Amino acid sequence: MYKLLLVGIIFSFSFGSTAQNLDSTWFVNNYSKKEIYISMRDGVNLFTSVYTPKDNLEKHPFLITRTPYSCAPYGEDKFVQLWNSYKMAYAKENYIFVTQDVRGRYMSEGMFEDVRPFNKNKKGKETDEASDTYDAVDWLVKNIPGNNGNVGVFGTSYPGFYSTEAALSGHPAVKAVSPQAPVTDWFIGDDFHHKGVFFAMDGFSFYPTFGKPHPVPTKNYGNGFTTPIKDNYQFYLQAGAVKNLARMIGDSIKFWHQMYEHPNYDSWWQARNARVGLYNVKPAMLWVGGLFDAEDCYGAWNSYKATEKQSPQTNNKIVMGPWFHGQWSREGSFLGNVRFESNTSDYFQKNIEVPFFQYYLKGKGSVAEIAEANIFFTGENQWKKFGSWPPQNIEEKNIYVINNNQLSFSKNSSAPKVGGMQDASKDFYEYISDPSHPVPYTEDVHNNRTREYMTDDQRFAGRRPDVLSFQMEELKEDMTLAGPIIAHLATSISTTDADFVVKLIDVFPDDFSYPQNTMSNGKDYPMGGYQMLVRGEIMRGKFRTSFEKPEPFVPGKITHVSFELPDVAHTFKKGHRLMIQIQSTWFPLADRNPQKFLDIYKANDSDFQNATIRIYHTATDETKFILPVIKK
């Protein structure tokens, strides 16, 4: 969520060519900036920056971003550094750029509410983010000279959520909306929680600043919380139970404490699921997300899907590339050690986003090349276009855990033992999950959560005794996955609760190397035998039958735990192997389960205990993964 902001700043320093200097002069000379307050229906004024082109040969459309992260720089003489961005393409087309501080944030008045629930039946002066967008748009089209009456809205991350809400405003001028990595459901899959598991580190690095009170409009919220231990694994381990984080963050950070009061997917969280408003969506929609977005990958896939289902008449499209959070506006040739062999971001900007707004806001060009689903497939490193997502020609194939740490399409097959690898003559695999030694989510020591972990080499994890690794034979032909993966675990645990992390991994051949002259992160990393994380997801066991009503496990009793991993778009190439790893911690990305059935937000340090976890592979209790394989 906030990482994007930091990334943006770093990137603006890393540019600096003469062309950009020319662009900066051009932008300042050809645009004028106004700062205004726009009054909402209830009298609350929202701070708004408007950059208007000096060109008056024709009328121009609006591109609006509504944000909780500030429309800085403030001051009519201070221009946002658009020249460091591909968005300069819109400036050259004389778009009117509008940025608005959302209600209750920065220089806007009113009360802020995180992921403010959509109010379907607003009456009188009742407001929500949709009505605030309506009121802002209405004022803009009526008051900004030289506009053509067409409005586009876009934004990434939290502004992606406000884009989703803008699509629900019902204002007829809003013609095209592109929510990008939209915050969508903070309990099931975005940011703060995945499947009910608290992503405490991301939350705690974001919220101590973001969550500060806003008694009056301000340009600066001040500093956040500096952790006394720089190694984040150690900091969160020593912090202990998450209730201790609540103590550290203090009483003034209201939403943090509200989350603790809602440990389950209750009506409070359900109202904060942005998908509930996605009915009868009028504007053309272009959902954008990153396959390796550590924050809002879920939101991009699932907002698109909800719109398809709930608003089938909507002109609804999706783009998913091989990106970290917001990478589509930056260099897009690699992420971590994994290379994409072309600048995928540049492709997206030039061939998808810009044509989308040009067509719907200016009537220029064509959107014929923008398919229903425009998806980049890692592994083969190709863009593919589909008429639906997931594609029609999918065959669901099961892969089963069998003996000797192998996976097979046939549950009855048997594998020979390989060297010194773990043996399993029994019909289960077993490990001890020790909350005082949680499995790290990434290698090495870090102060901040890395964004590269989503494609990281998983060899560091497979070496641990508390991580199970299963792999298939070398593939004899390419296998392309397109869609979500269902993990179906037959497990028994020695206690009353546990988490389950399932990681889908592409094992590269031992002699693998990328072609020369493909752009990389510049590190000389050994790619032979690389275990690329394709998708990982965590499930809090107690939510296995319902996110609303958690249930304890019966110790020692075989129990089936099924859950969905967010969609993947990846080709396992011939000669590669498919690997699955299973573990019960993913630290400090995910908070630790005390492995005792209770309200984890109220757990004490003394509640944390070891659990022995078994994963079965018997005739009646099979562990399998359902893969969405594209038919040949």
Place this chain on the structure above:
Amino acid sequence: MKTLFFIAALICVLNVPAQPNSNFVKENFTKTETLIKMRDGIKLYTVIYSPKDEKEKYPILLERTPYSAGPYGDTNYARRLGPNPTLMNEKYIFVYQDVRGRYMSEGINLEVTPYLPNKKSKNDIDESSDTYDAVDWLIKNVQNNNGRVGLYGISYPGFYATASLPGAHPAIKAVSPQAPVTDEFIGDDANHNGAFFLLDNFDFMNYFGKPRTGPVKDYGSEIFTENSKDVYAFFLKLGPLSNTQLPKYFNHKSYIWDEYLQHDTYDAYWKARNIRTNLTNITVPTLVVGGWFDAEDLFGALNTYSAIEKQSPQNNNKLVMGPWTHGAWESAEWKQYASHYFGSNTSKYFQDTLEARFFNFYLKNKGSFDAAEATVFETGTNQWKSYNTWPPLTVKQTDYFFNAMQGLSTQKNNEAGFDEYVSDPAKPVPYTNGVFSRRNNDYMAEDQRFAAIRPDVLVYETGELTEDITLAGKITADLQVSITGSDADFVVKLIDVLPESEPNFKNAPRGFEMAGYQRLVRAEVMRGKFRNSYEKPEAFEPNKISNVKFNLNDVAHTFKKGHKIMVQVQSSWFPLVDRNPQKFMRIPEAKESDFQKESIRLYHSSKIVLPVLK
């Protein structure tokens, strides 16, 4: 050992700019090649570089090597001569000799040739007699020599330098064994305390263990090709040690490899290869050199020095220990290693102030040699220290007990308590963090946080130190353990935990944090079955408390105020060390099915004894 080979090649390149030109050797020395006949008639290939300047007589500096005396041929000159550039410029007669059975020499090579104390005939030869015969021939036949000979050598050549000492030719006036291969079962290269150093051995013997049918200038390709990018995965997949003899690997092509697998206890084979027992009545001045971060022969340097000291107390015997990896003292510059920054050029200091003065004084009567008994670089404070003895007499052996709640303290408490972990040979603890195609040379000072976060590694640490604590000397691990199997390895690691205020080192990778860094100071492994005797291994009685006591190599290190002292204990160190099947048996004969998980308890009566300098 092999690593040295590469380092040496690298150093040659690095040193070139220091020379007036790359033809320096050719312009200033005359090269001759000769075969010197030993007493048994075997001829050893010898290369002699004599100074062209014949205004004075010169002493001979001899290196005997199994790594080739080349380049071969009258017109091919070495790019540098002698142990360091200062000595090359000083003008010596530099002599290189292929040892018996290697490269261009005749005869049969033996692994660490045993010394024969009672030679009865001309056929009783060893490295001592070969050195004697070579020296005798050289002083009688090389023009313009002054009748004095010095020997030096690093690693395996260090062994050959040591081997010149018993029964030394009277012309030998100074010897500097450097990182000398000394005892390959107890502490050097092949084994540490009976635990097999799989990674190094496998890599080295693939090159060094290749047989020849007669003298060769080049051994050609290695015995087999193995290019794994991930040695952890490779060796795990390889399985038991016996699989190294598969047709695609050694396949009994290396007699040394066969011997290694055959001799899995400290038997007559290994004892005959412990040169220390023969270092009695030595009368040649010695300068023993070693590196604190030498992954190969740290033990050899420390224990060659101490054996001479003990068994030849009258000898002029000195020790130099610097912050070096294997042979790093030979490099033009050595200011940093892993995350250490030493603040000065430690290798140049050694070469000019110690090594050059040592040979100049004893071989040329030039200058003085007033080095202290022990010149050691103290890590932590990054200073050279001089002592009259090593270890210093002012050291107090101090017990640090493993307490409950991961405590490490001079106070003993809760003796009955224990900590427990499961050691699973299918998931051995890595010796280093990351994916490597060869041994990570930085592992000896590496951040141990990657290990501390594993469930099969026990961690004990003191509070923040209120004053500096300096260690000087040997460390003893004294463990009380019980295991559910019948054998186990024990790895004990002494670690310096840096404070949160520690700034990042220069060029640290993005996001890297030096704060809280767990810097390895010293580590050692003990194969449990040898706890009472290296000759006669003993099974553990399952679940019965046993004492496992062993030494870790010496350190000279200051834990600074505000730091913490940490100890980690684990039962694998892979693939540096082969996996113990955790079943009492001849490990080279273990089958895949012999490898078993076991639970290991470490009782709080366990301790580490640290040599604290007062």
